[in-house]
Amino acid sequence: MQKKIAVLPGDGIGKEIVAGTVQVMQTIAEQFNHQFEFEYGCIGGEAIDVDGNPLPEETVSLCKNSDAILLGAVGGPKWDNNPPALRPEAGLLAIRKKMGLFANLRPVQAIPSLADASTLKKEVIDGVDLMIVRELTGGIYFGTPRERRIENGKELVVDTLSYTNEEIERIIRKAFDLAMIRRKKVTSVDKANVLESSRVWREIANNVAKDYPEVELEHMLVDNAAMQLIRNPKQFDVIVTENMFGDILSDEASMLTGSLGMLASASLSADGPGLYEPVHGSAPDIAGQNKANPLATILSAAMMLKYSFNLIEEGNTIEEAVNQVLEQGYRTADIADGAKYVLTTTEMVEQVIRQIKEI
């Protein structure tokens, strides 16, 4: 198989973790006889410095001409006081919107060898295997008006949560499709006792459910969901929710695994290339020190192989290699907590590559 991958390392630790992940993908290409071509682009703070734009047009065309996108992370203190449109995160929001990446998939799986790293009790997280499906290009992230104004002589600020029925339906369908290849349960999270958009969301979910008689649909209020994720996370299979709720719940759920450093994500569009990135940020405090945990990005590449290229065995190979390396006791500093071997970023990448070759 021949594939072209747009690589956007971004800022902070982005460069290091992406470099390692590209090596891992090259190993997979060799082992399985594929050709992956990597082409590099700018995004975030670096793009602001170079181009005055957190998402240069060049990067957009690179992405449009690729089969998938690998992203590191964006942001850093250097740009923190910039106006909103010239902040690294604006690049992230823009690439989601321009590439139509409406479906953000965030799997959360307990990793037995890392159970101690979680602040939750072992018996609570053992066996957790859930997937948060977050709407990524609508809602209060993009609705207008979003402005300051004067009303009746008072200073006022407004943001707008808006969704078309179409936008709601396609993300809910995506969740049901995923549930069909998992444990066939969808928890739709909303705030239907307060928001009109949630009431529409609930109606559409009920309608879509009719097309998936095998899938169990349950509705849950977002405040309760925030509680249930901590009380009994094993009850969940697929959770589907709107953009802001998904942002909050998926970061909360990351605590089930004990480390953000392990969490992968995929952002998918209707028919264009998907984007794969770790859930964590650019960690400017440890950037350039060869200390960052590359595993979330490596696991995001595994998602790319599966979801964008349908290379299931190849994706599984990466996931298995990561698990085995962890079981062998190898750790980066963020998950070190009494580990046998504390590795640098490049050393961790080498271990994963060694393990892939052994599988």
Added chain:
Amino acid sequence: MQKKIAVLPGDGIGKEIVAGTVQVMQTIAEQFNHQFEFEYGCIGGEAIDVDGNPLPEETVSLCKNSDAILLGAVGGPKWDNNPPALRPEAGLLAIRKKMGLFANLRPVQAIPSLADASTLKKEVIDGVDLMIVRELTGGIYFGTPRERRIENGKELVVDTLSYTNEEIERIIRKAFDLAMIRRKKVTSVDKANVLESSRVWREIANNVAKDYPEVELEHMLVDNAAMQLIRNPKQFDVIVTENMFGDILSDEASMLTGSLGMLASASLSADGPGLYEPVHGSAPDIAGQNKANPLATILSAAMMLKYSFNLIEEGNTIEEAVNQVLEQGYRTADIADGAKYVLTTTEMVEQVIRQIKEI
């Protein structure tokens, strides 16, 4: 001291837990030589049935003519399919708005004798003592437009998050005032990398902070806050945030104590009576069975004594009595988990009263 208290038991277990709490308050009145007059009103489902309105005018005037309000809980399956304006929660939202209850205080304290009930590790929750200050009468709960419409031939739904600068400033001031009598730290939670309202929120927080040089102010993004509450809850003293974020984070934080059945809340206005209610709901599944845990409501009454009547010793007496009863091994079913004595609602109330008389 002579005080008039509006009592709104509401639906489900509301009646039982409020009845017990009134008895506890009467005991306090006797022990400390106060006169508490209780007058009853309707709210929620019951009010819909009786009056066709989840918050009858009569209840509003009762509240306005009282020194404080004690609320049980509202809601139940009977009204779940009603139109939004005829649902029990509409009564809750309306009383907040009509009584100007803009500041919702939700203290979260680890209770050593209940540590096992939490799904978090003991060392993580030991010593947790935080207060969530949630804005309660603005934001996306009340902003307009909130409607379905057709735009460019597409069905669309809109909710509006709106705040006046004044609304933001008064809740942030409340948080700083509370921090001054606590550990002098305020964490202001927002989503300033996405929302314009959060940017205004952050500016105002920075301005208010200038009036409180002794208080440390930190800003935290809501997704990170959802994570930090589970990762390291001891870092927090006072958390202040807007309505919806506060709804989500305070329910999440309730898991630190292991049981919603223990969590009290106060909702305060600028100068009218405050409202006190448990954080939990009306639990229709166990209503009328004399099984419900009355402690969250009893602890809400303790907050009333302190915050509305400035009866600090009296409030502390209730809190101490509750702690001692728990240490003696008494439990209601929701927190029973291997307890010595599993009590009914009325038995738990009796124990608290016995203990108050002994203090």
